[in-house]
Amino acid sequence: MAVARRLVDALRASVWLGWQISANWTDLLVFSTYTLIRPIFSMLIFIFMYLASAATGGADPSKLSYILVGSALLNYFVNSNWESFIAVHEDREHYQTIRYLYLASPNLALFYIGRNLAPVMFNSTVSLLVNLTVGVSLFGVRISPTPSSIVALAISVPIVAVGFLSYSMITASIGFVTSRYIWGMIEGVSGLIFLFSGVMFPPELLPPELAWVAKLVPWSYWVELLRSPLMGIQPTMSSIGAGLVASLGMVLLGAITFRWSLSKAKRDGTLDTTINW
Amino acid sequence: MKRALMSSFITTFVRPAFARGYIRVVGASRIMVDVISESTLPVLNLAAYVFTYRFLGAPAEYIGFVIVGGAALSFWMNVVWNMASQLYWEKESGNLEPIFISPASRMAILLGMAVGGFVNTTIRVTLTLVIGVAVFGVGFDPSGMSVALPIFLLTLVDLYSVGMMFSSLYLMYGREAWHLSALLSEPFMFLSGLYFPARFFPFWLQLIASAIPLTLGMDAVRRIFFNDPGLWELGAEVVALVVMAPVLVFIARRLLAKMEDLSKREGRLTLRWQ
Numbered sequence: 067m068a069v070a071r072r073l074v075d076a077l078r079a080s081v082w083l084g085w086q087i088s089a090n091w092t093d094l095l096v097f098s099t100y101t102l103i104r105p106i107f108s109m110l111i112f113i114f115m116y117l118a119s120a121a122t123g124g125a126d127p128s129k130l131s132y133i134l135v136g137s138a139l140l141n142y143f144v145n146s147n148w149e150s151f152i153a154v155h156e157d158r159e160h161y162q163t164i165r166y167l168y169l170a171s172p173n174l175a176l177f178y179i180g181r182n183l184a185p186v187m188f189n190s191t192v193s194l195l196v197n198l199t200v201g202v203s204l205f206g207v208r209i210s211p212t213p214s215s216i217v218a219l220a221i222s223v224p225i226v227a228v229g230f231l232s233y234s235m236i237t238a239s240i241g242f243v244t245s246r247y248i249w250g251m252i253e254g255v256s257g258l259i260f261l262f263s264g265v266m267f268p269p270e271l272l273p274p275e276l277a278w279v280a281k282l283v284p285w286s287y288w289v290e291l292l293r294s295p296l297m298g299i300q301p302t303m304s305s306i307g308a309g310l311v312a313s314l315g316m317v318l319l320g321a322i323t324f325r326w327s328l329s330k331a332k333r334d335g336t337l338d339t340t341i342n343w
Numbered sequence: 344m345k346r347a348l349m350s351s352f353i354t355t356f357v358r359p360a361f362a363r364g365y366i367r368v369v370g371a372s373r374i375m376v377d378v379i380s381e382s383t384l385p386v387l388n389l390a391a392y393v394f395t396y397r398f399l400g401a402p403a404e405y406i407g408f409v410i411v412g413g414a415a416l417s418f419w420m421n422v423v424w425n426m427a428s429q430l431y432w433e434k435e436s437g438n439l440e441p442i443f444i445s446p447a448s449r450m451a452i453l454l455g456m457a458v459g460g461f462v463n464t465t466i467r468v469t470l471t472l473v474i475g476v477a478v479f480g481v482g483f484d485p486s487g488m489s490v491a492l493p494i495f496l497l498t499l500v501d502l503y504s505v506g507m508m509f510s511s512l513y514l515m516y517g518r519e520a521w522h523l524s525a526l527l528s529e530p531f532m533f534l535s536g537l538y539f540p541a542r543f544f545p546f547w548l549q550l551i552a553s554a555i556p557l558t559l560g561m562d563a564v565r566r567i568f569f570n571d572p573g574l575w576e577l578g579a580e581v582v583a584l585v586v587m588a589p590v591l592v593f594i595a596r597r598l599l600a601k602m603e604d605l606s607k608r609e610g611r612l613t614l615r616w617q
Contacts, residue, residue, distance in 0.1 A: 104530075111529070111537075111539075115395060115401075117539075118543050119401035119405070120399075123400075253384045257386075260391035261388075267397070
């Protein structure tokens with residue numbers, strides 16, 4: 067019981083720290099404005115891509131709904147990817163605090179989960195709500211959740227959240243063992259997510275020699291689990307099962323890679339080595 | 344007198360500019376794996392935009408817009424993260440003090456960063472373009488190259504001048520700098536119509552967007568290579584791009600002096616971890 071309480075306290079402290087690092091450079095209004103600007107303009111890019119296509123005879127409102135819901139969900143993936151890659155790098159290289167964090171935190175994995183949780187959840191959820199509101203009110207996006215799809219969403223969100231958090235453990239692990247390649251990794255993985263998650267277009271559109279990748283990566287299952295209920299479509303049991311398997315796989319992979327990379331960084335003496343700043 | 348002036352110009356301007364540019368080019372190009380990965384990774388993003396257009400049933404020339412837009416985006420990202428933000432990086436890594444106490448001209452340092460960044464990005468963008476054109480089979484009118492290339496170069500001169508202009512802001516700010524850089528990403532990508540023709544904007548937005556050199560440059564290049572109707576007359580766009588360069592450099596110079604003075608007075612010039 068005492069151990070559990072200590073871990074909960076540690077998680078709470080790391081969420082608070084993550085929020086402070088992310089937001090305390092300004093007041094909440096300015097922070098919220100900055101937070102909203104990127105996803106709104108990102109959404110507008112896709113809207114105008116649709117309008118440009120529609121002007122040549124390709125108008126199909128269901129496709130607009132598909133890409134707008136996709137662009138709203140994309141923020142979770144992009145923010146999670148960015149925050150989890152950058153957190154270790156910032157703590158070690160920029161703020162040079164990782165040795166203190168390592169000493170003070172009862173569980174470093176828990177610390178990085180908490181540190182990423184606040185900025186990712188706040189930024190992405192606010193963006194999701196604004197994107198959907200703008201999409202529905204101004205561009206006629208059809209979002210028609212039914213009672214059963216809301217239940218499905220309630221089941222999907224924890225499955226995807228567990229997967230995301232475990233995925234962020236993997237990226238944090240990469241941060242322990244590399245420094246100079248972190249920026250390329252962020253761009254590369256973001257590109258992979260964008261291309262293979264089916265967030266903006268169905269993965270079936272990919273050529274057969276690439277389409278199999280979409281079946282291997284977990285993001286495509288998570289996107290499907292979240293998108294379907296939002297658009298009023300009941301996810302099938304097989305898609306829920308696939309999402310669950312993907313998340314559990316991530317939990318296992320995240321735990322193994324985190325343990326291995328932390329141990330390697332300690333063994334090599336690179337846990338607090340700074341070379342970038 | 345004239346000779347002394349020339350000697351001083353070479354010492355305080357030409358050599359620092361060359362030195363800053365040299366470090367940037369050599370530092371970023373000495374590891375071939377970096378060059379190759381930085382050229383190929385953007386193709387993943389471009390591919391996603393291409394498939395989004397295919398999903399939307401867009402005509403084939405729109406794929407070309409994406410490839411050309413992706414190339415321009417690489418330059419813009421270089422301007423934002425490695426040109427405008429550079430003084431922030433220098434401050435955080437402790438290099439700003441030696442740069443500022445040396446007799447080197449601040450503008451020379453910025454020029455060196457711009458030229459070095461331009462060379463690096465050109466190498467990467469060329470590879471990205473080759474891969475993009477080869478993979479997606481983009482067809483364009485090569486006869487327009489002799490006109491499009493100078494216009495694109497002119498656009499880049501303007502873009503790097505914008506970078507110089509923004510760089511002064513980073514003397515003052517800490518973490519705000521990150522957010523400012525982010526603010527210069529998606530909104531500018533949208534307003535400059537990197538992935539779609541800006542003529543689809545409402546008229547008032549076309550006017551606002553035209554204040555960004557990238558909008559005019561991309562519009563001109565799309566018109567030349569893909570026969571897109573475009574926003575304004577080509578000649579007017581070129582004139583606007585020519586006029587913008589000296590104006591932006593002038594503003595950059597004034598801003599740099601002003602912000603340096605302000606950040607010294609507020610004691611934030613060398614303040615790290617703000």
